[in-house]
Amino acid sequence: MLNISKNKVSDHIDLSKFDSGKEIFTKEYHKKFKKFLLAFSIILVIILFLPWTQNISTTGKVTTLKPNQRPQTLQSQIPGRIEEWFVQEGDFVKKGDTILRISEIKSEYFDTKLAERTDKQLNSKNLSAKAYTNKINALQNQIAAIKNERVLKLEQARNKLKQSHLKVKSDSIDLEAVKIKQSIAQTQFNRTQTLQEEGLKAVKDVEEKKAKLQELSAKLVSQENKFLSSKNDLINAKLAISGIQASYTDKLSKAESSLFTAQSDAYDTDVQVSKLETSLANYNKRTSLLFITAPQDGYINKAIKSGIGETFKEGEQLVNIMPANYDLAVEMYVEPIDLPLIHIDEDVRVQFDGWPAMVFSGWPNVSYGTYGAKIVAIENFISSNGKYRVLIVPNSNDEPWPKAIRVGSGAKTIAMLENVPIWFELWRQLNSFPPNFYQPESKSDNDKSKKEK
Missing domain, CATH: 2.40.50.100 (RNA polymerase II/Efflux pump adaptor protein, barrel-sandwich hybrid domain)
Known part of the structure; x- marks a missing residue:
């Protein structure tokens, strides 16, 4: 039995004559096994050529579509x-x-009537601002009155200056007339005196001419005094104009200085009013907080x-x-090597934690307990876990998601890619190759293909 000796028992004894030998050697066990292996091989070959949907399986969690719903x-x-x-x-x-x-908890806000007191301060400052406004209006009216009065005073002084000019001119004419008369009187006196010495005129005539000459000489002196007095009046009229201008300039300067001071105080009051309004608004807002x-x-x-x-x-x-109101979504994380295979509006199958499911990742049509979804957003920057975040939402053309799902629960996702034979998928898995890179057909491509058909 151990095949130690070269002498076999079967060479000397016919084992088929025994009952046990008849039971064993007369039956053909290998034929059934060969048939089984042949059928299994045929089925295996058929299975290898069956379609297999390539996919990317990841884990994720339930979230909401909009940030304000989280x-x-x-x-x-x-x-x-x-x-x-x-x-x-x-x-x-x-x-x-x-x-x-x-x-x-801050001491500067302990006063429960802080806003009320600030409102009173604001009202007082508003009244102060109105008072400054009234003062400014009064000073502006005063300045206007001073300017009008200056105009009238200057006009009066200029009229007086014109009168003085005319008076000087009139007195100068009168002076020249008196000078002429005095010269004529001097000539007549000299002529009369000469004729009297020759005996042609009487002494009386000489005395009359001399009296007239003296009278005109006195009148000439008086007229010169009058002319000089007119000149003095002219100078006084010019000085009066300068005095009026200086006096009213001083008055206007004082009034404008008071006006500027009032305006400055009014502006400062406006600033304080603005600060109080801001403080009051802040206090009211803080109270609401x-x-x-x-x-x-x-x-x-x-x-x-x-x-x-x-x-x-x-x-x-x-x-x-x-x-209370939110739109469910699932965020899944994809490896960088698989990111080029993910596109917007692609189909994804989702399995939620706690919900019974029978999943065949390569045959989504025969899976049970998974729900349809579509990709709506793909993150452009890698997350802290070294993967890219992808957001998916329920597929409106598929079965609706369970209503009892809560935000934050776990989920497993299967992103569907191309359909390939099973043998190709096994070969890819054995060689650790990524799924086939492809671009989904756009609507325009579909339309073109339909037209060609």
């Missing part, structure tokens, strides 16, 4: 202290509902700061809220 945390824009909660975890809140009330309200309809997930009297800084997270 879970968010509420913060306070100001530091404060928690005073009262109006909700509890799991409550549904509508947009604008008050979630909690806080109080101030003492109540944390819901930004949209949703559910209270978790109170991050829960204790009454607990203080927090501005921007610190207080409560987590999940929006």
